[in-house]
Amino acid sequence: MANRLKSVLIVAVLCTGTAIGAADSGVDAPNFALKALDGKNHRLSEYRGEVVLLNFWASWCGTCRSQLSGLQEFHQRYHEAGLTILGINIDEHDHDAVDLAGGLEFPILRDTRHDVSELYDLKRLPLTVLIDRDGVVRHVYDGKDARSSDAYLADLRELLRE
Amino acid sequence: MSDQSSGMRPANYGIRKMYQALANLIFAVVTVSLLAVAQADSPEQAATDGTVGLDEQVQALKKEVMDLNRDLFILEEELLFPANTQVAVFVSMDVGEFFALDSVQVKVDDKEVANYLYTEHETEALHRGGVHKIFTSNLRSGEHEIVAFFTGVGPHGRDYRRGASVKFEKGIGAKFLELTISDKAAKAQPEFVVREWE
Numbered sequence: 001m002a003n004r005l006k007s008v009l010i011v012a013v014l015c016t017g018t019a020i021g022a023a024d025s026g027v028d029a030p031n032f033a034l035k036a037l038d039g040k041n042h043r044l045s046e047y048r049g050e051v052v053l054l055n056f057w058a059s060w061c062g063t064c065r066s067q068l069s070g071l072q073e074f075h076q077r078y079h080e081a082g083l084t085i086l087g088i089n090i091d092e093h094d095h096d097a098v099d100l101a102g103g104l105e106f107p108i109l110r111d112t113r114h115d116v117s118e119l120y121d122l123k124r125l126p127l128t129v130l131i132d133r134d135g136v137v138r139h140v141y142d143g144k145d146a147r148s149s150d151a152y153l154a155d156l157r158e159l160l161r162e
Numbered sequence: 163m164s165d166q167s168s169g170m171r172p173a174n175y176g177i178r179k180m181y182q183a184l185a186n187l188i189f190a191v192v193t194v195s196l197l198a199v200a201q202a203d204s205p206e207q208a209a210t211d212g213t214v215g216l217d218e219q220v221q222a223l224k225k226e227v228m229d230l231n232r233d234l235f236i237l238e239e240e241l242l243f244p245a246n247t248q249v250a251v252f253v254s255m256d257v258g259e260f261f262a263l264d265s266v267q268v269k270v271d272d273k274e275v276a277n278y279l280y281t282e283h284e285t286e287a288l289h290r291g292g293v294h295k296i297f298t299s300n301l302r303s304g305e306h307e308i309v310a311f312f313t314g315v316g317p318h319g320r321d322y323r324r325g326a327s328v329k330f331e332k333g334i335g336a337k338f339l340e341l342t343i344s345d346k347a348a349k350a351q352p353e354f355v356v357r358e359w360e
Binding site: 033034040041042043046 | 265
């Protein structure tokens with residue numbers, strides 16, 4: 001009984017999300033370049049001066065899919081204020097991302113080799129990283145902390161005000 | 163060094179961050195010292211003359227820090243890539259209508275060493291005469307082969323992938339190679355050349 005309880009507790013701990021990923025706050029955001037679904041190449045460092053929201057997602061992740069519309073709203077509301085959203089899709093095939101990306105006006109980048117996912121130590125989906133105008137990681141949300149896009153609205157608005 | 167989606171974390175990333183932290187620390191300490199000295203002056207001197215003098219001192223300090231940063235960068239390059247083993251590969255473009263560059267992949271002795279995606283801004287910079295250092299490393303003396311693959315959009319809007327290669331002899335001293343993309347009007351095609359800098 002005690003062993004079973006111990007196992008349940010261990011599984012419960014492993015399943016909970018953590019507020020901080022390996023892309024720790026306060027460090028320079030690792031730079032990368034990826035190709036978007038529209039064929040254009042995007043390099044993170046070229047967005048210096050803007051607040052950048054990186055959102056790692058996949059078509060098989062239900063929470064990720066439910067956040068996309070919220071991110072689209074953020075883009076429409078805050079793009080003029082200096083927000084750039086970069087969706088980073090990790091599906092194996094382009095068509096999985098294309099099917100869900102319709103209607104999204106921000107770039108959807110394809111991390112087919114998962115190199116950028118490794119760079120940001122992606123462990124749970126969705127993973128959202130907020131980067132300030134100086135290219136510094138300020139907030140990281142993954143797992144249960146990223147269930148809703150509203151979870152990081154306050155932090156996002158604070159960065160935009162800086 | 164591979165760029166495409168592998169992130170810009172070369173081997174000297176940690177060293178460069180250390181140097182930057184050192185430069186920032188020196189700047190902070192000296193700035194605080196200057197401010198303390200300024201505050202020790204009489205209230206009358208703390209008006210316009212003191213402020214202007216402090217601004218000039220801060221500007222001079224900033225310039226010294228930038229010079230220090232540059233010197234550290236040069237020192238770092240010399241330590242990590244000494245001239246007797248250094249090999250550097252550059253990309254340049256002289257194209258108009260025959261080729262829109264997307265990416266360049268470089269292999270040295272059949273091993274991929276660079277894979278760089280070019281953004282719109284970077285391509286524009288190349289068109290304006292910019293030269294991009296795509297790869298720097300150390301190679302032993304002897305014969306080596308470099309192969310470069312250029313991917314982009316060619317004539318008539320079709321996907322284009324071409325390769326160019328050259329064998330070179332690495333001796334004593336740094337070796338610089340240039341990958342050049344240029345229009346060949348006679349054939350209405352882009353031309354890809356690998357050449358050594360003398």
